[in-house]
Amino acid sequence: MLQRKVILAIADGVGDRPHPLLNHETPLEFAKTPHLDKLALMGISGMMDLIGSGIPVGTDMGHMILFGYQPHHYPGRGPIEALGIGMEVQEGDVVLRCNFATVDDNGIVVDRRAGRIRQGTDEIADAINGLELQGVKVYVKPATEHRAVLILRGAGLSENISDSDPKAPNDGCPYQEVQPLDDSEESKRTASILNNLLSKFHAILSDHPVNAKRVEQGKLPANFLLTRGAGKLARLEPVTDELNIKGSCIAGESTVLGVARLAGFKAITDSSMTGNIDTNIELKAKLAIEEIAHSDMVLVHFKAPDLKGHDNEPLEKAKAIEQFDKMVGLIAQGLPDNTYLALAADHSTPCEVGEHTGDPVPVLIYGPSVRRDRNWRYNEIDCAYGGLGHLTGNEFVRTLYGLMGRVKKLGN
Ligand SMILES: [Zn+2]
Numbered sequence: 001m002l003q004r005k006v007i008l009a010i011a012d013g014v015g016d017r018p019h020p021l022l023n024h025e026t027p028l029e030f031a032k033t034p035h036l037d038k039l040a041l042m043g044i045s046g047m048m049d050l051i052g053s054g055i056p057v058g059t060d061m062g063h064m065i066l067f068g069y070q071p072h073h074y075p076g077r078g079p080i081e082a083l084g085i086g087m088e089v090q091e092g093d094v095v096l097r098c099n100f101a102t103v104d105d106n107g108i109v110v111d112r113r114a115g116r117i118r119q120g121t122d123e124i125a126d127a128i129n130g131l132e133l134q135g136v137k138v139y140v141k142p143a144t145e146h147r148a149v150l151i152l153r154g155a156g157l158s159e160n161i162s163d164s165d166p167k168a169p170n171d172g173c174p175y176q177e178v179q180p181l182d183d184s185e186e187s188k189r190t191a192s193i194l195n196n197l198l199s200k201f202h203a204i205l206s207d208h209p210v211n212a213k214r215v216e217q218g219k220l221p222a223n224f225l226l227t228r229g230a231g232k233l234a235r236l237e238p239v240t241d242e243l244n245i246k247g248s249c250i251a252g253e254s255t256v257l258g259v260a261r262l263a264g265f266k267a268i269t270d271s272s273m274t275g276n277i278d279t280n281i282e283l284k285a286k287l288a289i290e291e292i293a294h295s296d297m298v299l300v301h302f303k304a305p306d307l308k309g310h311d312n313e314p315l316e317k318a319k320a321i322e323q324f325d326k327m328v329g330l331i332a333q334g335l336p337d338n339t340y341l342a343l344a345a346d347h348s349t350p351c352e353v354g355e356h357t358g359d360p361v362p363v364l365i366y367g368p369s370v371r372r373d374r375n376w377r378y379n380e381i382d383c384a385y386g387g388l389g390h391l392t393g394n395e396f397v398r399t400l401y402g403l404m405g406r407v408k409k410l411g412n
Helices: 034-042 059-066 077-084 121-128 185-206 209-216 239-243 254-262 281-292 304-310 314-333 393-404
Strands: 005-011 044-049 094-103 109-111 136-142 147-153 224-231 247-250 266-268 297-302 339-344 361-366 389-392
Touching (some): 005 314, 005 393, 034 361, 059 393, 077 094, 077 224, 077 254, 121 209, 136 185, 147 224, 185 224, 247 254, 266 281, 281 297, 297 314, 304 314, 339 393
Parallel strands (some): 005 339, 044 389, 247 297
Antiparallel strands (some): 044 361, 094 109, 136 147
16 A cells, blocks of 8 residues: 655634634635645645534644544543643543632632742642542642643542632632532542642642742732643543554644644654744744654644634734744645645634634645645635535544555455
Protein backbone atom coordinates (compact mmCIF):
# COMPACT_ATOMS: atom_id res chain seq x y z
CA MET A 1 0.00 0.00 0.00
CA LEU A 2 1.28 3.45 -0.92
CA GLN A 3 1.89 5.26 2.36
CA ARG A 4 2.02 9.02 2.71
CA LYS A 5 2.12 11.61 5.48
CA VAL A 6 -0.10 14.47 6.69
CA ILE A 7 0.48 17.85 8.29
CA LEU A 8 -2.83 19.11 9.68
CA ALA A 9 -2.96 22.84 10.53
CA ILE A 10 -5.78 23.67 12.94
CA ALA A 11 -7.14 27.21 13.29
CA ASP A 12 -8.96 27.12 16.63
CA GLY A 13 -12.51 28.44 16.45
CA VAL A 14 -11.96 29.93 12.97
CA GLY A 15 -15.51 29.25 11.72
CA ASP A 16 -17.74 32.32 11.84
CA ARG A 17 -20.77 34.05 10.33
CA PRO A 18 -21.09 37.11 8.07
CA HIS A 19 -20.54 40.26 10.14
CA PRO A 20 -21.70 43.87 9.48
CA LEU A 21 -18.26 45.25 10.42
CA LEU A 22 -16.73 43.09 7.65
CA ASN A 23 -19.08 44.13 4.80
CA HIS A 24 -21.22 41.15 5.72
CA GLU A 25 -18.43 38.72 5.06
CA THR A 26 -17.03 36.18 7.52
CA PRO A 27 -13.58 36.89 8.99
CA LEU A 28 -12.14 34.13 6.73
CA GLU A 29 -13.70 35.78 3.65
CA PHE A 30 -12.62 39.26 4.73
CA ALA A 31 -9.02 38.39 5.63
CA LYS A 32 -6.30 38.40 2.95
CA THR A 33 -5.26 34.77 2.77
CA PRO A 34 -3.20 34.17 -0.38
CA HIS A 35 -1.65 30.95 0.94
CA LEU A 36 -4.89 29.38 2.13
CA ASP A 37 -6.55 30.28 -1.16
CA LYS A 38 -3.69 28.81 -3.19
CA LEU A 39 -4.12 25.53 -1.32
CA ALA A 40 -7.87 25.69 -2.04
CA LEU A 41 -7.15 26.22 -5.76
CA MET A 42 -4.76 23.25 -5.88
CA GLY A 43 -6.63 21.03 -3.43
CA ILE A 44 -10.03 19.70 -2.41
CA SER A 45 -12.28 21.35 0.18
CA GLY A 46 -15.48 20.79 2.06
CA MET A 47 -17.45 21.52 5.23
CA MET A 48 -17.20 19.58 8.48
CA ASP A 49 -19.42 19.11 11.52
CA LEU A 50 -17.14 17.89 14.29
CA ILE A 51 -19.85 15.60 15.70
CA GLY A 52 -23.14 16.49 14.01
CA SER A 53 -25.17 19.40 12.65
CA GLY A 54 -25.66 22.16 15.17
CA ILE A 55 -23.75 20.49 18.00
CA PRO A 56 -21.23 22.87 19.63
CA VAL A 57 -18.08 21.25 20.99
CA GLY A 58 -15.31 22.39 23.32
CA THR A 59 -11.69 22.69 22.26
CA ASP A 60 -10.95 19.46 24.13
CA MET A 61 -13.72 17.47 22.41
CA GLY A 62 -12.99 19.07 19.01
CA HIS A 63 -9.37 17.98 19.27
CA MET A 64 -10.29 14.50 20.51
CA ILE A 65 -12.12 14.12 17.18
CA LEU A 66 -9.31 15.67 15.11
CA PHE A 67 -6.83 13.31 16.77
CA GLY A 68 -9.01 10.38 15.67
CA TYR A 69 -11.21 9.53 18.67
CA GLN A 70 -14.99 9.13 18.90
CA PRO A 71 -17.14 11.45 21.07
CA HIS A 72 -17.79 8.69 23.64
CA HIS A 73 -14.05 8.41 24.32
CA TYR A 74 -14.07 11.85 25.98
CA PRO A 75 -12.51 11.48 29.45
CA GLY A 76 -13.54 14.88 30.88
CA ARG A 77 -11.54 18.08 30.96
CA GLY A 78 -9.63 17.31 34.18
CA PRO A 79 -7.61 14.37 32.84
CA ILE A 80 -6.86 16.23 29.57
CA GLU A 81 -5.55 19.27 31.45
CA ALA A 82 -3.44 17.03 33.73
CA LEU A 83 -1.78 15.38 30.72
CA GLY A 84 -1.39 18.81 29.13
CA ILE A 85 0.77 20.07 32.00
CA GLY A 86 2.71 16.81 32.20
CA MET A 87 1.12 15.22 35.33
CA GLU A 88 1.06 11.47 35.51
CA VAL A 89 -2.52 10.15 35.68
CA GLN A 90 -3.09 6.61 36.99
CA GLU A 91 -6.07 4.34 36.57
CA GLY A 92 -8.70 5.16 39.21
CA ASP A 93 -7.49 8.74 39.78
CA VAL A 94 -10.17 11.43 39.90
CA VAL A 95 -8.80 14.52 38.14
CA LEU A 96 -10.26 18.03 38.45
CA ARG A 97 -9.56 21.37 36.82
CA CYS A 98 -9.15 24.12 39.36
CA ASN A 99 -8.81 27.85 39.80
CA PHE A 100 -6.83 29.40 42.59
CA ALA A 101 -9.48 31.75 43.96
CA THR A 102 -10.18 34.22 46.74
CA VAL A 103 -12.97 33.49 49.21
CA ASP A 104 -13.88 35.40 52.37
CA ASP A 105 -14.53 33.95 55.85
CA ASN A 106 -18.13 33.11 54.90
CA GLY A 107 -17.13 31.14 51.81
CA ILE A 108 -18.22 33.91 49.46
CA VAL A 109 -16.18 33.88 46.23
CA VAL A 110 -14.59 37.35 46.05
CA ASP A 111 -12.65 36.56 42.87
CA ARG A 112 -12.71 33.27 40.92
CA ARG A 113 -9.15 33.94 39.72
CA ALA A 114 -7.46 35.34 42.84
CA GLY A 115 -6.74 38.63 41.07
CA ARG A 116 -5.44 36.65 38.08
CA ILE A 117 -2.47 35.50 40.15
CA ARG A 118 0.61 34.81 38.02
CA GLN A 119 3.43 34.37 40.53
CA GLY A 120 3.78 32.23 43.61
CA THR A 121 1.38 29.49 42.51
CA ASP A 122 4.19 26.89 42.65
CA GLU A 123 4.76 27.63 46.36
CA ILE A 124 1.02 27.69 47.05
CA ALA A 125 0.51 24.35 45.31
CA ASP A 126 3.48 22.88 47.23
CA ALA A 127 1.75 23.72 50.52
CA ILE A 128 -1.17 21.39 49.77
CA ASN A 129 0.47 18.88 47.42
CA GLY A 130 0.91 15.45 49.02
CA LEU A 131 -1.77 15.89 51.73
CA GLU A 132 -3.62 12.70 52.71
CA LEU A 133 -7.12 12.28 54.04
CA GLN A 134 -9.00 9.02 54.66
CA GLY A 135 -6.70 7.05 52.39
CA VAL A 136 -6.83 9.59 49.57
CA LYS A 137 -3.65 11.33 48.47
CA VAL A 138 -3.70 14.77 46.88
CA TYR A 139 -1.58 15.95 43.95
CA VAL A 140 -1.76 19.61 42.91
CA LYS A 141 0.11 21.28 40.07
CA PRO A 142 -0.33 24.84 38.81
CA ALA A 143 -1.10 25.43 35.12
CA THR A 144 -1.07 28.84 33.41
CA GLU A 145 -1.85 31.87 35.59
CA HIS A 146 -4.61 31.10 38.14
CA ARG A 147 -5.30 27.60 36.81
CA ALA A 148 -4.30 24.31 38.38
CA VAL A 149 -5.04 20.60 38.31
CA LEU A 150 -5.96 18.47 41.34
CA ILE A 151 -5.65 14.69 41.39
CA LEU A 152 -7.29 12.55 44.08
CA ARG A 153 -5.62 9.15 44.27
CA GLY A 154 -6.96 6.24 46.34
CA ALA A 155 -9.24 3.23 46.20
CA GLY A 156 -12.98 3.51 45.50
CA LEU A 157 -13.22 7.07 44.17
CA SER A 158 -15.83 8.31 41.70
CA GLU A 159 -15.69 11.15 39.17
CA ASN A 160 -19.46 11.53 39.39
CA ILE A 161 -19.42 14.60 41.64
CA SER A 162 -20.49 18.22 41.16
CA ASP A 163 -18.30 21.33 40.86
CA SER A 164 -17.40 23.61 43.77
CA ASP A 165 -16.83 26.43 41.26
CA PRO A 166 -19.96 28.64 41.00
CA LYS A 167 -18.59 29.68 37.52
CA ALA A 168 -18.59 33.10 35.87
CA PRO A 169 -20.20 35.55 36.39
CA ASN A 170 -20.93 34.42 39.93
CA ASP A 171 -18.32 36.29 41.93
CA GLY A 172 -20.12 37.34 45.08
CA CYS A 173 -21.86 33.96 45.47
CA PRO A 174 -20.72 31.28 47.89
CA TYR A 175 -18.67 28.40 46.53
CA GLN A 176 -20.76 25.27 46.05
CA GLU A 177 -20.58 22.29 48.33
CA VAL A 178 -19.50 19.30 46.23
CA GLN A 179 -22.40 16.86 45.80
CA PRO A 180 -22.49 13.22 44.68
CA LEU A 181 -24.23 12.96 41.29
CA ASP A 182 -25.44 9.40 41.83
CA ASP A 183 -26.40 7.15 44.75
CA SER A 184 -23.18 5.14 44.85
CA GLU A 185 -21.09 4.97 48.02
CA GLU A 186 -18.04 5.93 45.94
CA SER A 187 -19.60 9.21 44.79
CA LYS A 188 -20.82 10.08 48.30
CA ARG A 189 -17.41 9.33 49.77
CA THR A 190 -15.51 11.24 47.10
CA ALA A 191 -17.74 14.32 47.53
CA SER A 192 -17.35 14.21 51.30
CA ILE A 193 -13.56 13.82 51.18
CA LEU A 194 -13.23 16.63 48.63
CA ASN A 195 -15.37 18.98 50.75
CA ASN A 196 -13.14 18.28 53.74
CA LEU A 197 -10.04 18.78 51.64
CA LEU A 198 -11.29 22.13 50.32
CA SER A 199 -11.73 23.40 53.90
CA LYS A 200 -8.28 22.12 54.77
CA PHE A 201 -6.76 23.82 51.72
CA HIS A 202 -8.44 27.08 52.75
CA ALA A 203 -7.03 26.86 56.28
CA ILE A 204 -3.50 26.14 55.01
CA LEU A 205 -3.53 28.69 52.20
CA SER A 206 -4.98 31.52 54.33
CA ASP A 207 -1.77 31.53 56.40
CA HIS A 208 0.60 31.00 53.49
CA PRO A 209 3.50 33.52 53.23
CA VAL A 210 2.81 34.15 49.51
CA ASN A 211 -0.74 35.18 50.40
CA ALA A 212 0.35 37.24 53.41
CA LYS A 213 2.62 39.16 51.07
CA ARG A 214 -0.15 39.55 48.48
CA VAL A 215 -2.48 41.01 51.09
CA GLU A 216 0.27 43.41 52.21
CA GLN A 217 0.61 44.57 48.59
CA GLY A 218 -3.14 45.09 48.32
CA LYS A 219 -3.60 42.02 46.10
CA LEU A 220 -6.18 39.29 46.52
CA PRO A 221 -4.90 36.12 48.25
CA ALA A 222 -5.12 32.74 46.49
CA ASN A 223 -6.71 31.10 49.52
CA PHE A 224 -9.06 28.58 47.91
CA LEU A 225 -9.23 25.98 45.16
CA LEU A 226 -12.43 26.02 43.07
CA THR A 227 -12.90 22.64 41.38
CA ARG A 228 -14.75 21.55 38.24
CA GLY A 229 -14.77 19.01 35.42
CA ALA A 230 -14.03 15.88 37.49
CA GLY A 231 -13.03 12.96 35.28
CA LYS A 232 -11.22 9.67 35.16
CA LEU A 233 -8.86 8.71 32.40
CA ALA A 234 -10.46 5.99 30.32
CA ARG A 235 -8.23 3.22 29.07
CA LEU A 236 -7.86 4.44 25.51
CA GLU A 237 -5.61 2.89 22.94
CA PRO A 238 -3.33 5.61 21.59
CA VAL A 239 -4.30 6.50 18.02
CA THR A 240 -0.65 6.10 17.03
CA ASP A 241 -0.70 2.42 18.15
CA GLU A 242 -4.00 1.75 16.42
CA LEU A 243 -2.71 3.11 13.10
CA ASN A 244 0.89 2.06 13.68
CA ILE A 245 2.12 5.57 12.99
CA LYS A 246 4.37 8.14 14.65
CA GLY A 247 2.74 11.49 15.41
CA SER A 248 3.79 14.92 16.68
CA CYS A 249 1.75 17.91 17.84
CA ILE A 250 2.98 21.51 18.00
CA ALA A 251 0.88 23.77 20.23
CA GLY A 252 1.00 26.45 22.91
CA GLU A 253 -2.18 25.39 24.67
CA SER A 254 -2.13 22.73 27.37
CA THR A 255 -5.57 21.36 26.42
CA VAL A 256 -4.34 20.50 22.93
CA LEU A 257 -1.05 19.11 24.26
CA GLY A 258 -3.05 16.95 26.70
CA VAL A 259 -5.16 15.42 23.94
CA ALA A 260 -1.97 14.90 21.91
CA ARG A 261 -0.35 12.91 24.75
CA LEU A 262 -3.54 10.86 25.19
CA ALA A 263 -3.43 10.01 21.48
CA GLY A 264 0.22 8.94 21.66
CA PHE A 265 1.54 12.00 19.81
CA LYS A 266 4.80 13.68 20.81
CA ALA A 267 3.76 17.00 22.41
CA ILE A 268 6.00 19.90 21.42
CA THR A 269 5.72 23.40 22.84
CA ASP A 270 7.82 26.48 23.51
CA SER A 271 7.39 29.60 25.65
CA SER A 272 7.21 31.69 22.45
CA MET A 273 4.05 29.79 21.46
CA THR A 274 1.78 32.17 23.36
CA GLY A 275 -1.64 30.90 22.37
CA ASN A 276 -2.37 34.38 21.04
CA ILE A 277 -1.87 36.43 17.86
CA ASP A 278 1.81 37.06 18.73
CA THR A 279 2.61 33.33 18.78
CA ASN A 280 5.83 32.27 17.07
CA ILE A 281 4.49 31.12 13.69
CA GLU A 282 7.98 30.82 12.19
CA LEU A 283 9.00 28.32 14.88
CA LYS A 284 5.75 26.37 14.54
CA ALA A 285 6.19 26.07 10.76
CA LYS A 286 9.87 25.12 11.10
CA LEU A 287 9.10 22.44 13.69
CA ALA A 288 6.25 21.06 11.57
CA ILE A 289 8.66 20.52 8.65
CA GLU A 290 11.35 19.06 10.94
CA GLU A 291 8.92 16.70 12.67
CA ILE A 292 7.31 15.34 9.50
CA ALA A 293 10.75 14.07 8.42
CA HIS A 294 10.48 11.33 11.08
CA SER A 295 6.71 11.33 11.84
CA ASP A 296 3.72 10.19 9.78
CA MET A 297 1.35 12.86 11.04
CA VAL A 298 1.95 16.32 12.50
CA LEU A 299 -0.79 18.56 13.96
CA VAL A 300 -0.01 22.28 14.27
CA HIS A 301 -2.38 24.31 16.43
CA PHE A 302 -3.07 28.07 16.16
CA LYS A 303 -5.28 29.50 18.92
CA ALA A 304 -5.84 33.20 18.20
CA PRO A 305 -9.01 33.11 15.99
CA ASP A 306 -10.94 31.50 18.84
CA LEU A 307 -9.90 34.21 21.34
CA LYS A 308 -11.00 36.99 18.97
CA GLY A 309 -14.31 35.22 18.38
CA HIS A 310 -14.93 35.02 22.13
CA ASP A 311 -14.07 38.73 22.45
CA ASN A 312 -16.40 39.70 19.56
CA GLU A 313 -13.58 41.36 17.62
CA PRO A 314 -14.16 40.49 13.94
CA LEU A 315 -11.39 42.74 12.58
CA GLU A 316 -8.90 41.26 15.04
CA LYS A 317 -10.11 37.79 14.11
CA ALA A 318 -9.39 38.56 10.45
CA LYS A 319 -5.87 39.69 11.48
CA ALA A 320 -5.36 36.47 13.42
CA ILE A 321 -6.42 34.54 10.31
CA GLU A 322 -3.81 36.44 8.28
CA GLN A 323 -1.16 35.20 10.74
CA PHE A 324 -2.48 31.65 10.32
CA ASP A 325 -2.24 32.16 6.56
CA LYS A 326 1.44 33.12 6.91
CA MET A 327 2.15 30.07 9.06
CA VAL A 328 0.46 27.77 6.54
CA GLY A 329 2.42 29.48 3.72
CA LEU A 330 5.70 28.70 5.50
CA ILE A 331 4.67 25.07 5.97
CA ALA A 332 3.60 24.78 2.32
CA GLN A 333 7.01 26.14 1.24
CA GLY A 334 8.85 23.32 3.00
CA LEU A 335 6.29 20.58 2.39
CA PRO A 336 7.90 17.28 1.30
CA ASP A 337 6.54 15.64 -1.88
CA ASN A 338 5.01 12.67 -0.05
CA THR A 339 3.02 14.81 2.40
CA TYR A 340 -0.49 16.25 2.38
CA LEU A 341 -1.20 19.62 3.99
CA ALA A 342 -4.70 19.73 5.45
CA LEU A 343 -6.63 22.57 7.09
CA ALA A 344 -9.36 22.25 9.71
CA ALA A 345 -10.84 23.83 12.83
CA ASP A 346 -12.06 22.34 16.11
CA HIS A 347 -15.33 24.35 16.09
CA SER A 348 -16.80 27.71 15.09
CA THR A 349 -16.61 30.69 17.47
CA PRO A 350 -18.76 33.33 15.74
CA CYS A 351 -18.02 36.88 16.92
CA GLU A 352 -21.72 37.74 17.19
CA VAL A 353 -22.19 34.85 19.64
CA GLY A 354 -18.88 35.03 21.53
CA GLU A 355 -19.11 31.29 22.21
CA HIS A 356 -18.61 28.01 20.40
CA THR A 357 -21.46 27.06 18.09
CA GLY A 358 -22.34 24.07 15.95
CA ASP A 359 -21.87 25.92 12.64
CA PRO A 360 -19.80 23.69 10.33
CA VAL A 361 -16.17 24.60 9.65
CA PRO A 362 -14.29 24.65 6.32
CA VAL A 363 -11.73 21.90 5.67
CA LEU A 364 -9.20 21.39 2.92
CA ILE A 365 -6.67 18.82 1.72
CA TYR A 366 -3.78 19.70 -0.58
CA GLY A 367 -1.06 17.34 -1.73
CA PRO A 368 0.09 14.54 -4.01
CA SER A 369 -2.47 13.50 -6.65
CA VAL A 370 -5.38 14.87 -4.64
CA ARG A 371 -8.63 15.15 -6.64
CA ARG A 372 -8.86 18.92 -7.17
CA ASP A 373 -12.26 20.55 -7.09
CA ARG A 374 -13.38 23.87 -8.58
CA ASN A 375 -13.21 25.87 -5.36
CA TRP A 376 -10.34 28.34 -5.06
CA ARG A 377 -10.98 30.03 -1.70
CA TYR A 378 -10.73 28.74 1.87
CA ASN A 379 -13.75 30.01 3.79
CA GLU A 380 -17.17 28.97 5.10
CA ILE A 381 -19.04 30.02 1.94
CA ASP A 382 -16.87 28.69 -0.92
CA CYS A 383 -15.78 25.42 0.74
CA ALA A 384 -19.48 24.43 0.84
CA TYR A 385 -19.10 23.86 -2.94
CA GLY A 386 -15.97 21.73 -2.52
CA GLY A 387 -15.40 18.14 -3.60
CA LEU A 388 -15.23 16.71 -0.08
CA GLY A 389 -18.85 17.71 0.43
CA HIS A 390 -20.19 17.83 3.96
CA LEU A 391 -18.54 15.42 6.41
CA THR A 392 -18.33 14.70 10.12
CA GLY A 393 -15.07 15.08 11.99
CA ASN A 394 -14.57 11.31 12.05
CA GLU A 395 -15.17 11.09 8.30
CA PHE A 396 -12.69 13.88 7.59
CA VAL A 397 -10.00 12.26 9.74
CA ARG A 398 -10.65 8.88 8.14
CA THR A 399 -10.27 10.53 4.72
CA LEU A 400 -6.81 11.68 5.81
CA TYR A 401 -5.93 8.20 7.13
CA GLY A 402 -7.15 6.76 3.82
CA LEU A 403 -4.85 9.07 1.85
CA MET A 404 -2.04 8.05 4.20
CA GLY A 405 -2.72 4.41 3.27
CA ARG A 406 -3.67 3.49 6.83
CA VAL A 407 -7.29 2.29 6.47
CA LYS A 408 -7.80 -1.46 6.20
CA LYS A 409 -9.74 -2.87 3.28
CA LEU A 410 -13.18 -4.32 4.04
CA GLY A 411 -14.04 -7.53 2.24
CA ASN A 412 -11.58 -9.54 0.19
ZN1 LIG B 1 -11.24 25.58 20.32
